[in-house]
Amino acid sequence: MTELTGEHFIGAKRRKSADKFYAANPALNEAIEPAISQATADDVECAAMAAADAAEAYERIGADRRAQFLDAISEHILGLGETLLQRAHEETGLPLARLEGERGRTVGQLKLMAAEARDGVWMSLRVDPALPDRKPAPRSDLRMRKKALGPVAIFGASNFPLAFSVAGGDAASALAAGCPIVVKAHPAHPGVSELIATAIIRAAEETGMPEGVFSLLQGNTHEAGQALVADPRIKAVGFTGSRQGGLALMKIAAARETPIPVYAEMSAINPVILLPGALKERAPDLGQAFVASLTLGAGQFCTNPGLVIALAGPELDAFAAAAEAAIDETAQQVMLTSSICESYKSGVEALTSQDGIAAHLPAPASARNCCAPALFRTTAARFAGNHALQKEVFGPASVIVACETHEEIAALLTKLEGQLTISIHCTEDDASRAAALLPLMEEKAGRIVANGWPTGVEVCHAMVHGGPFPATSDGRTTSVGTLSIERFVRPICYQDFPAQLLPPVLRDDMLPAAPHRHDGKWRF
Amino acid sequence: MTELTGEHFIGAKRRKSADKFYAANPALNEAIEPAISQATADDVECAAMAAADAAEAYERIGADRRAQFLDAISEHILGLGETLLQRAHEETGLPLARLEGERGRTVGQLKLMAAEARDGVWMSLRVDPALPDRKPAPRSDLRMRKKALGPVAIFGASNFPLAFSVAGGDAASALAAGCPIVVKAHPAHPGVSELIATAIIRAAEETGMPEGVFSLLQGNTHEAGQALVADPRIKAVGFTGSRQGGLALMKIAAARETPIPVYAEMSAINPVILLPGALKERAPDLGQAFVASLTLGAGQFCTNPGLVIALAGPELDAFAAAAEAAIDETAQQVMLTSSICESYKSGVEALTSQDGIAAHLPAPASARNCCAPALFRTTAARFAGNHALQKEVFGPASVIVACETHEEIAALLTKLEGQLTISIHCTEDDASRAAALLPLMEEKAGRIVANGWPTGVEVCHAMVHGGPFPATSDGRTTSVGTLSIERFVRPICYQDFPAQLLPPVLRDDMLPAAPHRHDGKWRF
Structure with a gap:
């Protein structure tokens, strides 16, 4: 120990x-020993x-x-x-x-x-x-x-x-x-x-x-x-x-x-696009899965889905209804710090007070420093015209934006800031629409996800947890x-260096042990 | 035509x-048609x-x-x-x-x-x-x-x-x-x-x-x-x-x-270090070769050697004498523009007017927009204490800095700004001294050259024409x-993308044709 x-x-x-x-225990709002x-x-x-x-x-x-x-x-x-x-x-x-x-x-x-x-x-x-x-x-x-x-x-x-x-x-x-x-x-x-x-x-x-x-x-x-x-x-x-x-x-x-x-x-709001085929096929399932991603870790993931984009209509209503039902069943969760919890609550309040936005807020969390999820709905026109709706609210809050046309979806994406992730849900019926949005998704995000949710960042070789400014400082x-x-590295060129002065990895006797490029050809 | x-x-x-x-012909100081x-x-x-x-x-x-x-x-x-x-x-x-x-x-x-x-x-x-x-x-x-x-x-x-x-x-x-x-x-x-x-x-x-x-x-x-x-x-x-x-x-x-x-x-002044063994073995040859590099293209290379660092003594005197003789034999060269030529001349004047510096200036160039090379000598103490001596003079001007001790050489390198290149001349007798300076050379430059001169940037796979700030903006x-x-590229990750939406290079049927990494293992 x-x-x-x-x-x-x-x-x-x-x-x-x-x-x-002192460190603080957010669940108790009490200081923890020792003094730091x-x-x-x-x-x-x-x-x-x-x-x-x-x-x-x-x-x-x-x-x-x-x-x-x-x-x-x-x-x-x-x-x-x-x-x-x-x-x-x-x-x-x-x-x-x-x-x-x-x-x-x-x-x-x-x-x-x-x-x-x-x-x-x-x-x-x-x-x-x-x-x-x-x-x-x-x-x-x-x-x-x-x-x-x-x-x-x-x-x-x-x-x-x-x-x-x-x-x-x-x-x-x-x-x-x-x-x-x-x-x-x-x-x-x-x-x-x-x-x-x-x-x-x-x-x-x-x-x-x-x-x-x-x-x-x-x-x-x-x-x-x-x-x-x-x-x-x-x-x-x-x-x-x-x-x-x-x-x-x-x-x-x-x-x-x-x-x-x-x-x-x-920061990022990690947009999720729901195309018509996917909504038609599985709107309720998508709504439930969305809330699972939204509320993971009390919504305190960098890749939390803070924005949902889809065509207005009964399928989107079904998605929203399922999401709202899932939210109502979500247990309250303690947030990392009291100041994060305060910021979340004031962020939710700020969104609620905007014109032309409908809020679905379950009963406020009762325990110390706990949050309840919040789901908002607005139109593409309102969203585009009000920068306050585009601000990241750190925590389990998300905005569903209902668009009138596919052009409106594309226009909305075009205006978004750089993101860590953009997700798209689609079926084979949506293929041409998805293909049309792909260049925009590539331009705006470091990782793009098909038929999945942005939370859960795999640690592997192909992962990109980054993205264009302001998602990160360096896309x-x-x-x-x-x-x-x-x-964390920079290149250095050694010209005509005697072997004993070269870094060991660059010496003729050591090179065969390491992957390298010889006169342009890769040697493994 | x-x-x-x-x-x-x-x-x-x-x-x-x-x-x-209008463009100008620097050799004639005349405008060239057409109007631009x-x-x-x-x-x-x-x-x-x-x-x-x-x-x-x-x-x-x-x-x-x-x-x-x-x-x-x-x-x-x-x-x-x-x-x-x-x-x-x-x-x-x-x-x-x-x-x-x-x-x-x-x-x-x-x-x-x-x-x-x-x-x-x-x-x-x-x-x-x-x-x-x-x-x-x-x-x-x-x-x-x-x-x-x-x-x-x-x-x-x-x-x-x-x-x-x-x-x-x-x-x-x-x-x-x-x-x-x-x-x-x-x-x-x-x-x-x-x-x-x-x-x-x-x-x-x-x-x-x-x-x-x-x-x-x-x-x-x-x-x-x-x-x-x-x-x-x-x-x-x-x-x-x-x-x-x-x-x-x-x-x-x-x-x-x-x-x-x-x-x-x-910008860079591309320091050249002459270690004692090299000077002892070939001071006059080094002096001549140095001037050939210094005056190449009228000294208008990014990698022009604007600084020579060595221990004071008769060998350095022999190097300087050979360099001065070579300079006296260098034909005047027309510079790229009249303003570059003016800047060069005022840069040389500014160096000449510094305290504690000896200037070797051949007869001034007589033809339009032409330059004559200029060689200066000073001590490490003077050089370190006067920032004006460390400024790049774009053109065939260079400063020889005579050091009293090897520690003074290292101290001088430590204080230098980032460089495109640093060169070192050494023999086997100098090996331990060269090895001691190597980390400093690596820290300060993008390319380090042994027993050669910095001008002449090979276009190849192993070249680095870059270096720590302010040699470049991004080392x-x-x-x-x-x-x-x-x-000019940035990474994008595609998660669970259907084949028809993937960029062609990432499709299973196309991948074998391109070098790639599969589950961490490289495949060529």
């Missing part, structure tokens, strides 16, 4: 600050310095050793046992079964990124051999590899205390790439963050990683995180959270003397799946 | 503006609209057809024959032999990017098949491809009127990826730009590309280019030019309602070589 101290980790060293705050240190500017600087000091050694240690480190982290997370799940339950209000599932996902993600580090295709190894006799000029020996960017600042997200937090996807991909990380823990689950940090520290010691490869900063104000992004030693940022938060970090990063990339996953990337490693 | 009109191209249609300007149209805001909008209208069709046409288009462009460029070379010589003052070489490079680059489009690894095709029986939850069928970003704005560079201009590296990689392009021609070679545009238009017609896949805008003010980057239809920017110009475009792109990536190759990319295609 690990005793929590509420301290930061600067590398393996614990460090405390004078100012403190509030990171100061000096703490931030020490963590960034430790990461910078570790950067070269950690990169040179090689992908295989880093993979061992990631595997060891996953073992030590499992080793935390019930302590981790219990603390997570207290701090987030999420059910234990869900947290156990999320732990499995987190551990699987670390193992997948370990395997990806070993796979090595992400290094983009390339050799163009010298052509000394080429006319009119000889060619040099040119070799390329992609190399870690350096220390990465990572921000834990509130809604996935394990999978998108201290040892979540951003951490796993940055560590796999060879970047030391400094994690700013989310203040909604500082205890979970400290527990995970101990697992990472143990794994780092066990596998002989340089100290400073990982640091953890606690705090419940913006200052520490902002100072971290501004620190010249930090070379990239991973963030999952609100649009406001992501935009603020983008601004700080762009204003630095040396700007750095920010990978911020910010060329994903924060889930093996492609996420690409965010 | 193609008659120049000085007009823009909006797709295949010529279009003129009321305001005009000055793009208006309306011209910009029409070009962006044409590109947006073509985007979907051009992307869907597939990589093979796009490769045919690129190959056809290269044929039509060769078909322009002497007309192209003569006009380029008149507009830029560059010697015909150099221009012929640059044409070969440009044509080769188009063919290489055509081959890369066909190769297809850049699409990052991935399939994770459905696992309907997986516990606790089944897995969907998930497929990924990287897809063109959409219309790209490209800015021609003055110093390579063919290889970094209308059909240069940015154009070739964007077109290969499937992005329509709108090129803002450089005002120093509008005639060359129009000629190349005719070749592209002919190739587009011949290979059945959608109209609007290419447009050309002429102009000699900043307004048109800035409006182009601000246009909401433009999805990315390629630029090679000054730091000031690149920073201005970055700012516009970041301030858009939807920010877009800017790939700006801006994760290259603007030369096949990796350049990665700049």
Whole structure:
């Protein structure tokens, strides 16, 4: 059993600050012991310095050793046992079964990124051999590899205390790439963050990683995180959270003397399109399945379906009726924090007060910090003319937009902001209409789903959890799946380097062991 | 023989503006006919609209057809024959032999990017098949491809009127990826730009590309280019030019309602380190070879070696003496434009007037817009303390910095800004010192060169023509070589899509023809 101290980790060293705050149990609205240190500017600087000091050694240690480190982290997370799940339950209000599932996902993600580090295709190894006799000029020996960017600042997200937090996807991909990380823990689950940090520290010691490869900063104000992004030693940022938060970090990063990339996953309403054939075939089933997706995790998923688009008519009415019935049967759920719950309630109120919108609101949740789902209906004309209807309400609220024509559906999609996902429900009868909408779906989202729901982000090779701005800060990337490693590397070309100065992976004797491109041809 | 009109191209249609300007022959300081149209805001909008209208069709046409288009462009460029070379010589003052070489490079680059489009690894095709029986939850069928970003704005560079201009590296990689392009021609070679545009238009017609896949805008003010980057239809920017110009475009792109990536190759002084063993073995040869690199193309290469770093002593004196002798024998060369020549001369004057710097200036160039090389010597202490000495002087000027200790060399490197290249000259005796400097070289540059000179950027698979800010706006990319295609694509995931709605490259019957990743395993 690990005793929590509420301290930061600067590398393996614990460090405390004078100012403190407490975690809160949202189900009870009570503070949880122990007091948590509030990171100061000096703490931030020490963590960034430790990461910078570790950067070269950690990169040179090689992908295989880093993979061992990631595997060891996953073992030590499992080793935390019930302590981790219990603390997570207290701090987030999420059910234990869900947290156990999320732990499995987190551990699987670390193992997948370990395997990806070993796979090595992400290094983009390339050799163009010298052509000394080429006319009119000889060619040099040119070799390329992609190399870690350096220390990465990572921000834990509130809604996935394990999978998108201290040892979540951003951490796993940055560590796999060879970047030391400094994690700013989310203040909604500082205890979970400290527990995970101990697992990472143990794994780092066990596998002989340089100290400073990982640091953890606690705090419940913006200052520490902002100072971290501004620190010249930090070379990239991973963030999952609100649009406001992501935009603020983008601004700080762009204003630095040396700007750095920010990978911020910010907000989305994840439109779902219901085409006539699908509605005709299975409107009630769709309504039920929609509510299951909408209310998953109290609607606190980045991919929560906040918008439904379909032609007006009796089939859509049947869908809505089934959805409303399902909503009425949904048990109230505790939300992650009292401020998230307050925001949800005021978001629902704001929608309810708009002109030309019909609200289906079951009895308000009675328990502390709990939410009840909310379903709204409006027309495409109202929706297009009122930006307030398009705002993400974080939680189980969604708007059904009834369109008069297929052209109106397309026009509505055209005007939408960038999204993480867009889903479409269709049958063979809808094929030509679906095909016509496809280019718009591709333009607006990172993942498009046919006959399914957006919640449930598979951790695999083909996943894209990203999307055009403002869904994320950088639509060329994903924060889930093996492609996420690409965010944390940059290419370097070595021209005519003597073998003993080349990085080992680029030496003639080492290259055959790694997938690479020789004079343009791929060798596996 | 193609008659120049000085007009823009909006797709295949010529279009003129009321305001005009003239190209200038820098060797004669004379205007060249015809008058060139000055793009208006309306011209910009029409070009962006044409590109947006073509985007979907051009992307869907597939990589093979796009490769045919690129190959056809290269044929039509060769078909322009002497007309192209003569006009380029008149507009830029560059010697015909150099221009012929640059044409070969440009044509080769188009063919290489055509081959890369066909190769297809850049699409990052991935399939994770459905696992309907997986516990606790089944897995969907998930497929990924990287897809063109959409219309790209490209800015021609003055110093390579063919290889970094209308059909240069940015154009070739964007077109290969499937992005329509709108090129803002450089005002120093509008005639060359129009000629190349005719070749592209002919190739587009011949290979059945959608109209609007290419447009050309002429102009000699900043307004048109800035409006182009601000246009909401433009999805990315390629630029090679000054730091000031690149920073201005970055700012516009970041301030858009939807920010877009800017790939700006801006400035570098390309440090060259001479280690003691190398200096001892071959100081005079190094001095001569250095000046050959420094004065290539009148010093107007992005990779021009503007800084030499070595230990003070008689060997460095011998290097400097040989370099000075070589400089005295260098014929004066005409620069690209009168304003570049003026900037060069004032840059040399500014360096000469600094405290603690010794200047070796041969007789000033006498012919119009010609430059003479300039070599400066100072100490590491002076260099570190005076930012004016670290500024890029575009042209054949370089500063030799004499260090007292090896620590001073490392300290100097640590303080340098990001660079396109860093070169190191060393022998086996220098191996441990070179190894100690290597991490710094990797951190600061996109390409590192052993026992060679930075000028001469091979167009191949392993090339990186990029580097940390401010060498470029985005150190994760290259603007030369096949990796350049990665700049213009983003990943999209298709979940449970019926075969007939999938993009053809991701269909089960098409996949075996393309390199892809199946459940994590690569298949070629």
